[in-house]
Amino acid sequence: MxxxxxxxxxxxxxxxxxxxxxxxxxxxxxxxxxxxxxxxxxxxxxxxxxxxxxxxxxxxxxxxxxxxxxxxxxxxxxxxxxxxxxxxxxxxxxxxxxxxxxxxxxxxxxxxxxxxxxxxxxxxxxxxxxxxxxxxxxxxxxxxxxxxxxxxxxxxxxxxxxxxxxxxxxxxxxxxxxxxxxxxxxxxxxxxxxxxxxxxxxxxxxxxxxxxxxxxxxxxxxxxxxxxLLVTPPGLKQEVDAVAAAVVAREGFLSYRAYVARVGRGKQIEIYFIVPAGRPAQPLEAWDRLRDEIGTAIGGESPDRWLTIAFTTDPEWAD
The missing domain is CATH 1.20.1510 (Alpha-lytic protease prodomain-like)
Structure with missing residues (x-):
């Protein structure tokens, strides 16, 4: 054991x-x-x-x-x-x-x-x-x-x-x-x-x-x-991309933007999901539950992970 x-x-x-x-x-x-x-x-x-x-x-x-x-x-x-x-x-x-x-x-x-x-x-x-x-x-x-x-x-x-x-x-x-x-x-x-x-x-x-x-x-x-220099680790980026792409397909989002960097022992991850304009409103609790699901799917949750997940209808906010 x-x-x-x-x-x-x-x-x-x-x-x-x-x-x-x-x-x-x-x-x-x-x-x-x-x-x-x-x-x-x-x-x-x-x-x-x-x-x-x-x-x-x-x-x-x-x-x-x-x-x-x-x-x-x-x-x-x-x-x-x-x-x-x-x-x-x-x-x-x-x-x-x-x-x-x-x-x-x-x-x-x-x-x-x-x-x-x-x-x-x-x-x-x-x-x-x-x-x-x-x-x-x-x-x-x-x-x-x-x-x-x-x-x-x-x-x-x-x-x-x-x-x-x-x-x-x-x-x-x-x-x-x-x-x-x-x-x-x-x-x-x-x-x-x-x-x-x-x-x-x-x-x-x-x-x-x-x-x-x-x-x-x-x-x-x-x-x-x-x-x-905040060079993106390929392995971590692929993992984040796989999770984000699955969420886009499941939730009917338009696309996403993912930004990943490793700084020492810390992992910095930012994901912006592009949501269709006019999508029916949902309670903030629903968006928070989705964030929790995404964070769990990415894995590696620890005090050394800085994870930001945002939703927007304007792609400029994500670029």
């Missing part, structure tokens, strides 16, 4: 709890990385810490947005100027945060790649590999554990914020694993005829890791940009 679906409010509470834990773990690992990087002089480890700090800041922003969305969809919308200026909710903030997050992560990796190339051209840098290996092993284990925790928690939540956070932890784990391999190699060749390669291990590892992780947030950035 499958477990019941969690309520939207419960999912939002779980989302915020997971994000809080992620923030604490990220800050701790970031501070650890920056300190070890400064002690060892490793540009790769410093980047690992800075990357984690960037992710922590964006996770805090995501947590704030998730709280705003939760309050606005639960009937506990913030009062005062904030509520007055965002009367249509806070869904639109989610793709903005996702876009900013993905862009910053790619930007940080690109900047680190440029520094790595410059260090390689300058002859590399010496590194105490024992301390570097210890850090890489600890960071890899911690990041992998957090990625597993976030992924497992998000199976029941379905949050884009947690999904991106999981990707960030996976990237951090992969980065640390690559650094560990590189540091082990550098430690192994220090007292051999290949010792001349040791100074290049740190910047070379950083460059390869950056090349690997730069493309990862592209999918999230693309979707966030589509949400910001």
């Amino acid at each position: 499958s477990s019941p679906e969690p309520s939207p409010a419960l999912s939002v509470n779980r989302e915020q709890a997971v994000l809080r834990i992620s923030v604490v773990a990220t800050v701790a690992l970031a501070v650890f990385g920056v300190l070890i990087g400064l002690m060892t002089g490793s540009s790769a480890i410093i980047f690992d810490g800075v990357y984690a700090l960037t992710d922590a800041v964006m996770t805090l922003v995501a947590l704030s947005v998730a709280s705003l969305i939760a309050s606005s969809t639960s009937g506990l919308s913030p009062r005062g100027k904030l509520a007055e200026r965002f009367t249509m909710g806070f869904w639109h903030l989610e793709p903005i945060v996702l876009l900013l997050n993905g862009t910053l992560l790619m930007g940080a990796a690109t900047y680190a790649l440029i520094n790595a190339v410059m260090t390689l051209l300058a002859g590399g840098n010496d590194l105490p590999f024992e301390a570097a290996m210890l850090y890489a092993a600890i960071a890899m284990t911690a990041a992998a554990g957090m990625a597993f925790y976030c992924h497992r928690a998000n199976r029941a939540i379905g949050s884009d914020f947690i999904a991106l956070d999981t990707k960030s932890w996976l990237m951090s784990s992969a980065l640390s694993a690559a650094l560990l391999v590189a540091f082990v190699f550098g430690w192994g060749v220090e007292n051999t005829r290949l010792a001349g390669l040791a100074p290049f291990v740190d910047p070379a590892a950083l460059a390869l890791v950056c090349l690997a992780i730069i493309p990862i947030p592209i999918g999230t950035v693309r979707r966030a940009l589509a949400d910001i």
Whole structure:
């Protein structure tokens, strides 16, 4: 027997709890990385810490947005100027945060790649590999554990914020694993005829890791940009069109206009039905019952759906 679906409010509470834990773990690992990087002089480890700090800041922003969305969809919308200026909710903030997050992560990796190339051209840098290996092993284990925790928690939540956070932890784990391999190699060749390669291990590892992780947030950035631009999701539009066309045929309407967009976790749907002029009058309760039937047929009813259904005899009101 499958477990019941969690309520939207419960999912939002779980989302915020997971994000809080992620923030604490990220800050701790970031501070650890920056300190070890400064002690060892490793540009790769410093980047690992800075990357984690960037992710922590964006996770805090995501947590704030998730709280705003939760309050606005639960009937506990913030009062005062904030509520007055965002009367249509806070869904639109989610793709903005996702876009900013993905862009910053790619930007940080690109900047680190440029520094790595410059260090390689300058002859590399010496590194105490024992301390570097210890850090890489600890960071890899911690990041992998957090990625597993976030992924497992998000199976029941379905949050884009947690999904991106999981990707960030996976990237951090992969980065640390690559650094560990590189540091082990550098430690192994220090007292051999290949010792001349040791100074290049740190910047070379950083460059390869950056090349690997730069493309990862592209999918999230693309979707966030589509949400910001109100690009119509084809699947949702087809579903709305099918329901609206069936209503037109059944009720004898002339036609309809449907406008659909996805903004973060929110779905915005507007349907205008063109009713023949001179149609016999009906009580408002009858139109409300028809609206309820249409809303049920579309499905996906939740606090994150903004549904408008209107009836008019003038097509200009619908165009």
